[in-house]
Amino acid sequence: MFLALLGSSTLLKPAHGEVKMEKVAYFNQPNCYRLSNGTVEVIVTTDIGPRLIRYGFVGDDNILAELPQLKVSTELGEWRPWGGHRLWAAPEAMPRSYSPDNTPIEFKVEGKDTIRLIQPVEPKTGIQKEITVTLAEKGTLVTVHHKLTNRTLWAIDVAPWALTIMKGGGTTILPQEPYRSHDDYLLPARPLVFWHYTDLSDPRWTIGKKFIRLKTDAARKEPQKIGIANKQGWSAYMLNQTLFVKRFSYQEGAPYPDYGSNNETYTSELFMEIETLAPMRHLEPGHSAEHLERWSLFKNVDIGATEVSLEQVLSPLIKQTAQP
Numbered sequence: 239m240f241l242a243l244l245g246s247s248t249l250l251k252p253a254h255g256e257v258k259m260e261k262v263a264y265f266n267q268p269n270c271y272r273l274s275n276g277t278v279e280v281i282v283t284t285d286i287g288p289r290l291i292r293y294g295f296v297g298d299d300n301i302l303a304e305l306p307q308l309k310v311s312t313e314l315g316e317w318r319p320w321g322g323h324r325l326w327a328a329p330e331a332m333p334r335s336y337s338p339d340n341t342p343i344e345f346k347v348e349g350k351d352t353i354r355l356i357q358p359v360e361p362k363t364g365i366q367k368e369i370t371v372t373l374a375e376k377g378t379l380v381t382v383h384h385k386l387t388n389r390t391l392w393a394i395d396v397a398p399w400a401l402t403i404m405k406g407g408g409t410t411i412l413p414q415e416p417y418r419s420h421d422d423y424l425l426p427a428r429p430l431v432f433w434h435y436t437d438l439s440d441p442r443w444t445i446g447k448k449f450i451r452l453k454t455d456a457a458r459k460e461p462q463k464i465g466i467a468n469k470q471g472w473s474a475y476m477l478n479q480t481l482f483v484k485r486f487s488y489q490e491g492a493p494y495p496d497y498g499s500n501n502e503t504y505t506s507e508l509f510m511e512i513e514t515l516a517p518m519r520h521l522e523p524g525h526s527a528e529h530l531e532r533w534s535l536f537k538n539v540d541i542g543a544t545e546v547s548l549e550q551v552l553s554p555l556i557k558q559t560a561q562p
Contacts, residue, residue, distance in 0.1 A: 255276070255376050256276075257273055257351040257374075258274055258350070259271055259350060262281065264291065265283065265304060266306065267285040269342070270282065270284070270285070270291070271347075273351065273371065275374065275376060275377075277376070278296065278373070278378045278380070279292065279293075280292065282353060282369075284345045286341065286342070287339055287357065288339070288356070288367055289320055289324055290382065291304070292322070293535070294480075295378075295537055298480070301477060301482050302321055302322045303322070303403040303508070303510075304320075304321040304405075305319050305321040306318070310336055312332065312333040312336045312338075314333045314337050314362050315340075317340075318340060321509070323400070325367045325398065325399070326401060327367075327386055327396040327397070327398070327399060328397040328399040328496070329495045330399075334362075334363055337363055341358070343355055343358065344358070351372055351375065352371065352372040352373075353371055354368060354370040355370070355371070356368050364388065364394075365390075366389050367386060368385040369382060369383070369384055370382070378534050378536075379534055381530065381532050381533075383530050384398045384528065384530070385398070386521070386527045387526040388521040388522065389524075390523060393520055395518055395519070396519060397494070397517060398516040398527050398529035399529075400486075400515075401511050401512075401513045402513070403510070403511050404475045404509060404510040404511070404512060406454040406456060406508050406509050406510065407478070408476050408477030408478070408510060409451050409452065409476045410475055410505075410512055411449050411450075411473065411475070411476060412449065412452075412468065412501065413448070413470040413472065413473075414447065414448055414450065415427035428466060428469060428498075429466065431464060431465035431466065431498070431499050431502075432464060433464075435461055435462070435463070436462060440458070440460070440462055442458065449545060450466070452505055453505075454508075456507050456508065461504060461506045462504070462505050463503065464503060465497070465499030466499060466500075466502075467488065467494065467498050468488060470488075471486055472485050473514075474552070474556075475510060476539070476541060479537065479540060480535060480539065481535070481537075481539040481541075481555060482512075482533065482534075483533070483534045483535075484514065485531065485533075485559050485560075485561075486530070486532075487500075488500050493517055493518045494517055496515070500514060500517075501513070502514075516529035532561075536555050
């Protein structure tokens with residue numbers, strides 16, 4: 239994918255320990271902004287969105303999918319997945335969820351490490367979406383803050399829903415709840431939610447004692463999806479030897495969408511989605527609902543072929559992503 243500094247023939251590389259932000263062309267879009275700390279880089283676009291369209295180690299591949307060819311026709315117009323990371327309002331509904339976001343947005347640079355992307359109010363839904371992206375000075379941490387604001391004249395019930403489209407060829411990893419014996423604890427651990435098209439006999443699924451895994455397969459067009467109440471607060475995606483980790487919160491007793499799901503994963507032939515959701519909120523006019531994710535990347539990760547080896551490799555890396 240084409241990446242170039244506007245007005246310069248070279249791409250400036252920041253010293254490790256500082257964040258630099260610069261305007262670039264990427265994804266055939268001229269008005270993008272690149273944040274880099276010398277280890278990883280994040281690229282957002284202001285030509286559509288709000289969308290975060292690249293995350294990866296400097297000089298390495300994009301861990302996010304790039305899908306400019308896909309489109310969905312709706313009564314609101316042509317909606318395009320594009321790839322990358324987006325913000326929706328849950329629960330899913332046609333055509334509301336698929337309100338097109340193919341036009342330029344506003345943005346605000348907040349210091350050297352943060353950019354805020356502000357979508358115009360959606361004309362049919364009355365919802366305004368914002369994504370604020372902050373890159374840490376060192377390491378791979380990216381903080382992604384999401385905000386839905388009700389710009390209608392009446393109250394609405396929605397939940398912020400953050401969807402990250404991952405490059406195909408990898409595997410989603412979701413944690414199971416810690417084991418407790420029947421003698422120790424009698425109540426259920428958490429919901430596991432299926433869609434009408436969910437098929438656990440599909441070979442893309444691996445259901446283990448410690449983890450639930452879902453892999454992409456370009457030869458299989460049938461989608462697969464599940465939702466869970468993820469009390470462990472993390473999900474991951476393994477692509478080749480690069481591990482993407484997404485951190486998020488769980489509020490016990492809160493009214494999450496989709497039968498209590500705060501974490502969902504979906505695959506079609508070309509890509510994987512790792513999705514997180516905030517609790518449902520009753521928003522009066524002018525009020526907002528917010529949701530936070532924290533992303534991390536690890537390279538040269540070998541998880542082996544068994545659940546035992548996966549746990550041995552994954553556990554210390556997940557601990558590194560926990561908040562201090």
